[in-house]
Each structure stands twice: as C-alpha cells, then as structure tokens.
Amino acid sequence: MKKPKTQRHVGDDGEGSARESILKAAEAVFAENGFDGASLRQVAARADVPVALVSYHFQGKLGLYREVFRARNPSTGAQRSAGLALARMEDDPDRRLEMILKAVLIPMLSLRNVEGNQYGVLLAREANDPKNRERGIIEEIFDPVATATIGLLRTTLAGRSEAQIVWAFQMVIGTMLYLMADSGRSVHLSDGACDPTDVDATIRAILPLFISGIRGG
Amino acid sequence: MKKPKTQRHVGDDGEGSARESILKAAEAVFAENGFDGASLRQVAARADVPVALVSYHFQGKLGLYREVFRARNPSTGAQRSAGLALARMEDDPDRRLEMILKAVLIPMLSLRNVEGNQYGVLLAREANDPKNRERGIIEEIFDPVATATIGLLRTTLAGRSEAQIVWAFQMVIGTMLYLMADSGRSVHLSDGACDPTDVDATIRAILPLFISGIRGG
DNA sequence: TTATTTATTGATCAAGTGATCAATTTTATA
DNA sequence: TATAAAATTGATCACTTGATCAATAAATAA
Missing domain, CATH: 1.10.357.10 (Tetracycline Repressor, domain 2)
Incomplete structure (x- = not known):
C-alpha cells in the first residue's frame, strides 16, 4: 500500500500554497531566532514541507530571508x-x-x-x-x-x-x-x-x- | 624534536592571561556575529588558544557570553x-x-x-x-x-x-x-x-x- | 624536594547545518 | 489525449557546530 502522495498545499485555501506557507513560517522562525539562529529545517517543519522545497523555491537561506522582507x-x-x-x-x-x-x-x-x-x-x-x-x-x-x-x-x-x-x-x-x-x-x-x-x-x-x-x- | 609547549599567555603582559584573551576575543566575535552567528572556534582562533580551553574556563558558549557582560x-x-x-x-x-x-x-x-x-x-x-x-x-x-x-x-x-x-x-x-x-x-x-x-x-x-x-x- | 591543584592541549564525538541530487508527481500547454 | 514544464519528495553530501575526554604541562602547596 502506497502512501497518499498528494501535494498538500495546492488548492488548499486553508494554508495557501507551499510557497506561502514557507514564507509565513520563515517570518516567524527568523523573528524568533534571528538569521543565524534559525535553520531551514525549523522553517520546513513549521510549514509542514520537506526541507528541499525551501531551497527550491527561494534559492537558499539568504534568498528566503530576503524574500520575507520583500513580501511584507x-x-x-x-x-x-x-x-x-x-x-x-x-x-x-x-x-x-x-x-x-x-x-x-x-x-x-x-x-x-x-x-x-x-x-x-x-x-x-x-x-x-x-x-x-x-x-x-x-x-x-x-x-x-x-x-x-x-x-x-x-x-x-x-x-x-x-x-x-x-x-x-x-x-x-x-x-x-x-x-x-x-x-x-x-x-x-x-x-x-x-x-x-x-x-x-x-x-x-x-x-x-x-x-x-x-x-x- | 618536540614542539615548545609553553603556556602562551601566562606572564605575557602584552596579551594578558589566556582567560583575558578569550574574553576580549569573545566580545568582538559576539558583537560582530551575534550569539548564534558566533562560533567558539572563531573565538579561540582570535584569542590564539585551543578550542577546548574556552569551554574549560567558561563552561560552554552561554557561560562565555554571560561572562563578557559581567566583565564589562x-x-x-x-x-x-x-x-x-x-x-x-x-x-x-x-x-x-x-x-x-x-x-x-x-x-x-x-x-x-x-x-x-x-x-x-x-x-x-x-x-x-x-x-x-x-x-x-x-x-x-x-x-x-x-x-x-x-x-x-x-x-x-x-x-x-x-x-x-x-x-x-x-x-x-x-x-x-x-x-x-x-x-x-x-x-x-x-x-x-x-x-x-x-x-x-x-x-x-x-x-x-x-x-x-x-x-x- | 614532593604532592596537589590548576591550565593547557589535541583528538574525538554525536548532532545538526545548508546545499544538492535524481526520481517522482502534479500542473500547464499543445 | 500527449508533452513539456513546474513542483514535490526523500536521500545524501561535505562541513561545522558545541561539548567532552584523557593526557600532558605548569603553577602552587606541602
């Protein structure tokens, strides 16, 4: 029996797209821990998304950090x-x-x-x-x-x-x-x-x- | 031929005791990088002492951090x-x-x-x-x-x-x-x-x- | 001197880091 | 439909992290 591998965030209006979930989680994690104190794994866990997806969407930690500001x-x-x-x-x-x-x-x-x-x-x-x-x-x-x-x-x-x-x-x-x-x-x-x-x-x-x-x- | 293993900081008025050197280095490294961004190895390198000596004198990173404030x-x-x-x-x-x-x-x-x-x-x-x-x-x-x-x-x-x-x-x-x-x-x-x-x-x-x-x- | 405490050193550990990859699934396009 | 592009996933990489250890050296006390 396979695990149901549905993309969790697409069309899911409750939590928005994966990209949005990551941004939202990143804002909180960075605010609480600072740039160096935060880890991509914390962000991914909070967004309920695999780690690799974060780097895929934002080209690394610094890119994610910048995007949080650009979005807000x-x-x-x-x-x-x-x-x-x-x-x-x-x-x-x-x-x-x-x-x-x-x-x-x-x-x-x-x-x-x-x-x-x-x-x-x-x-x-x-x-x-x-x-x-x-x-x-x-x-x-x-x-x-x-x-x-x-x-x-x-x-x-x-x-x-x-x-x-x-x-x-x-x-x-x-x-x-x-x-x-x-x-x-x-x-x-x-x-x-x-x-x-x-x-x-x-x-x-x-x-x-x-x-x-x-x-x- | 053995390396000369003299304690580098004792009696050395130029840089003070090892403890003092570490404190001074820690202040700079913590100021430049923050608590999370700083590493004990950066501090040790700046103080020109082995890493282990830092934890020996200050019981870990947080202890060192606190001591910088208590000293100043x-x-x-x-x-x-x-x-x-x-x-x-x-x-x-x-x-x-x-x-x-x-x-x-x-x-x-x-x-x-x-x-x-x-x-x-x-x-x-x-x-x-x-x-x-x-x-x-x-x-x-x-x-x-x-x-x-x-x-x-x-x-x-x-x-x-x-x-x-x-x-x-x-x-x-x-x-x-x-x-x-x-x-x-x-x-x-x-x-x-x-x-x-x-x-x-x-x-x-x-x-x-x-x-x-x-x-x- | 000897004995004892304190400092110093290099090595090692497990845990966590950001980044990257190929494989897979989903979506968009023709 | 078929095909291409975009998104998602789990695994793995080399590297750094703070902490700890036993062994050694130095300073101090007896």
Missing part, C-alpha cells in the same frame, strides 16, 4: 508613503509634523497586532544587526521612506541644519524600533502601565515627546 | 551610577534632568570610542533580541540603573503618571541603543553630518531633543 514590505511601505503624501498636503507646519510622525510610526507599531505577524520583530532585529549592511535589506526597504520623511521634515523645520533633522529622525526611528523589538522591557519596567501592543496609547504617549522635542530643540 | 558591566554601570548620584544632589529640576540624561547616555555612547571595544554593539544587539529574556542578561545588567533612573526622573517630573515617565525613559534608551548598534545609518542618511562616534556632538544634538520632549510632553 510593499504593504507597510505603501501605508507609510500614503500617510506622507497626506502630510505633504497639510499647510500648517505643526499639524504637518504630527502627520509625518504618525505616517511613519503607526504602520510599524501596528504590525504586532496583526494575528501571528512577527514581521515587526524581524524588522527591528535586522535593523539593529551591524551586519545588515552586507545584506542591504534595510537600505532597500527603508531608504525610500527615510529620505522622503527627512525631506518632508525639512519643510516643517526651516532653519535647522541637515544634521539636526537627521538626529531628530533617528530619535524617532530608534524609539520605534525599540518598541517593535518586543523585548518586553516597557511592560516590565512600568509594571504593565506601558504596553506597546496598544498602538493608540503608545502613539498618544510618545508623539507629544517627539513633537515637543523636535519643536523645542 | 561593572565599569559602565559604576560610571552611570556615579553620574546619577551627582544628579540626585542637584536641586534645580531642569539641571537635574539634564544630569540624569547625561549620566545614563554618556558612558554608553562613549563605549565605541574605546580602542577595539565592541561592548556597545554587543549590548545593543542583546537588548534588541527578543530572546534576551531567556538569558536574563539585560535584566541583570540594566534593571538596577533603569529603576534608579526612573526613580530619579520621577523627582523632576512631578505630576506625571508612571506610564509617562517610563515612556520617556524608553525613548531615551531606544535612541541610545540605536546609536550604539552601529548600523551606520545615521552617517548614511545624513551624508556624514551625524556621526555617533563623536560623543560630544551627539550629546549636544540629542539632549535638547530629549529635554524639550520630556518637559513639553
């Missing part, structure tokens, strides 16, 4: 760009600054709330890895939005030096990444009062810090 | 505590806030300038690793200073909620870690205008952002 980024990037476009049309400089910050922050901080989505954690991990320059993923993904954001910030901060503007931007991004990294430290230090999972409350708390900081500095 | 932290931790003690004696709330922030930030941001010192990069890496809770290193190292800092912040921010104070603290720490992580992004985005290696300039740039943010928010 368009959505987030589009949200941020759309928000920046709205901000660009706002005439009042103060309101424009607020809209810029919201456009940049909200799509990222919201990532954790999407069911089973670990892309935010993965992104924060990659951004804080000194080796990210070798991979070029961060540049590919963040540079367009970053330069657009800095350019837009410039219009609300007339008279500031380029360095001042970038420092302000880095403060925003650094804080954002730290909250995305899910170190659990905010909850720990505040005895539960600060919960980065609550995006609305987080924005309400940190936006005033940023705005006063940037305006006052 | 006392110095940095003492600097920060001393700065906080000075801040505590300052009566003027505004000046006290500035002293608190400097006490917390300067010892950390200065780490990169110490010759061949990669402890800052390593620390930032660990702090952004979601798995750091399993290891408990961050709590062991940061919690004392963190609670002291938050307690002191409270005295300069009368009327603020506990959450507000911790959010402000997290903004400072998140930005600090991002600048420590050596992603090279500040230099990249500012075309060289922002250089986290220049501690004085960095402090001059970001301290006003923090102070205005915290006071205004």
Whole structure:
C-alpha cells in the first residue's frame, strides 16, 4: 500500500500554497531566532514541507530571508508613503509634523497586532544587526521612506541644519524600533502601565515627546 | 624534536592571561556575529588558544557570553551610577534632568570610542533580541540603573503618571541603543553630518531633543 | 624536594547545518 | 489525449557546530 502522495498545499485555501506557507513560517522562525539562529529545517517543519522545497523555491537561506522582507514590505511601505503624501498636503507646519510622525510610526507599531505577524520583530532585529549592511535589506526597504520623511521634515523645520533633522529622525526611528523589538522591557519596567501592543496609547504617549522635542530643540 | 609547549599567555603582559584573551576575543566575535552567528572556534582562533580551553574556563558558549557582560558591566554601570548620584544632589529640576540624561547616555555612547571595544554593539544587539529574556542578561545588567533612573526622573517630573515617565525613559534608551548598534545609518542618511562616534556632538544634538520632549510632553 | 591543584592541549564525538541530487508527481500547454 | 514544464519528495553530501575526554604541562602547596 502506497502512501497518499498528494501535494498538500495546492488548492488548499486553508494554508495557501507551499510557497506561502514557507514564507509565513520563515517570518516567524527568523523573528524568533534571528538569521543565524534559525535553520531551514525549523522553517520546513513549521510549514509542514520537506526541507528541499525551501531551497527550491527561494534559492537558499539568504534568498528566503530576503524574500520575507520583500513580501511584507510593499504593504507597510505603501501605508507609510500614503500617510506622507497626506502630510505633504497639510499647510500648517505643526499639524504637518504630527502627520509625518504618525505616517511613519503607526504602520510599524501596528504590525504586532496583526494575528501571528512577527514581521515587526524581524524588522527591528535586522535593523539593529551591524551586519545588515552586507545584506542591504534595510537600505532597500527603508531608504525610500527615510529620505522622503527627512525631506518632508525639512519643510516643517526651516532653519535647522541637515544634521539636526537627521538626529531628530533617528530619535524617532530608534524609539520605534525599540518598541517593535518586543523585548518586553516597557511592560516590565512600568509594571504593565506601558504596553506597546496598544498602538493608540503608545502613539498618544510618545508623539507629544517627539513633537515637543523636535519643536523645542 | 618536540614542539615548545609553553603556556602562551601566562606572564605575557602584552596579551594578558589566556582567560583575558578569550574574553576580549569573545566580545568582538559576539558583537560582530551575534550569539548564534558566533562560533567558539572563531573565538579561540582570535584569542590564539585551543578550542577546548574556552569551554574549560567558561563552561560552554552561554557561560562565555554571560561572562563578557559581567566583565564589562561593572565599569559602565559604576560610571552611570556615579553620574546619577551627582544628579540626585542637584536641586534645580531642569539641571537635574539634564544630569540624569547625561549620566545614563554618556558612558554608553562613549563605549565605541574605546580602542577595539565592541561592548556597545554587543549590548545593543542583546537588548534588541527578543530572546534576551531567556538569558536574563539585560535584566541583570540594566534593571538596577533603569529603576534608579526612573526613580530619579520621577523627582523632576512631578505630576506625571508612571506610564509617562517610563515612556520617556524608553525613548531615551531606544535612541541610545540605536546609536550604539552601529548600523551606520545615521552617517548614511545624513551624508556624514551625524556621526555617533563623536560623543560630544551627539550629546549636544540629542539632549535638547530629549529635554524639550520630556518637559513639553 | 614532593604532592596537589590548576591550565593547557589535541583528538574525538554525536548532532545538526545548508546545499544538492535524481526520481517522482502534479500542473500547464499543445 | 500527449508533452513539456513546474513542483514535490526523500536521500545524501561535505562541513561545522558545541561539548567532552584523557593526557600532558605548569603553577602552587606541602
């Protein structure tokens, strides 16, 4: 008696195609263990797929890693760009600054709330890895939005030096990444009062810090 | 003819004892590759000792990793505590806030300038690793200073909620870690205008952002 | 000195790694 | 249908990993 060798993922709307299953599993495994800590066998097991299929679809570990970002980024990037476009049309400089910050922050901080989505954690991990320059993923993904954001910030901060503007931007991004990294430290230090999972409350708390900081500095 | 089997590191002031050589090498290798990306053989090669000696002195990879932090932290931790003690004696709330922030930030941001010192990069890496809770290193190292800092912040921010104070603290720490992580992004985005290696300039740039943010928010 | 503890060394182990292959099955195309 | 292309599978490759061992050398204590 033969084992039933049906292709498990084709037409199976519940879990999607094998390719999709692998991508989804890879995102979680990479987020939890980092690039080096993750193994293709972990990914394959989670996707319920033989190991060889992973390399077949993504040409190796690094290819899979890159593809996780390429698959997730368009959505987030589009949200941020759309928000920046709205901000660009706002005439009042103060309101424009607020809209810029919201456009940049909200799509990222919201990532954790999407069911089973670990892309935010993965992104924060990659951004804080000194080796990210070798991979070029961060540049590919963040540079367009970053330069657009800095350019837009410039219009609300007339008279500031380029360095001042970038420092302000880095403060925003650094804080954002730290909250995305899910170190659990905010909850720990505040005895539960600060919960980065609550995006609305987080924005309400940190936006005033940023705005006063940037305006006052 | 036998090979001369002298113990290479004993009494050798140039490179210190074998234990010290291993620790120094481990700091660099872990900083460059992360915990999972680093191998004991890389560490041993860099320290110019046989692999077995590493496990002998530090009881395995995790033990070595922990010891790197335990060895470096006392110095940095003492600097920060001393700065906080000075801040505590300052009566003027505004000046006290500035002293608190400097006490917390300067010892950390200065780490990169110490010759061949990669402890800052390593620390930032660990702090952004979601798995750091399993290891408990961050709590062991940061919690004392963190609670002291938050307690002191409270005295300069009368009327603020506990959450507000911790959010402000997290903004400072998140930005600090991002600048420590050596992603090279500040230099990249500012075309060289922002250089986290220049501690004085960095402090001059970001301290006003923090102070205005915290006071205004 | 001798005895004892501590360091150092090279070798080896089982387990896991990413990658690759030929064989098979499924899907798409003609 | 028949044929080609794409997808899936299990097996195997050479290699690296962390850990451990007994043997040796060195430092210390008696």
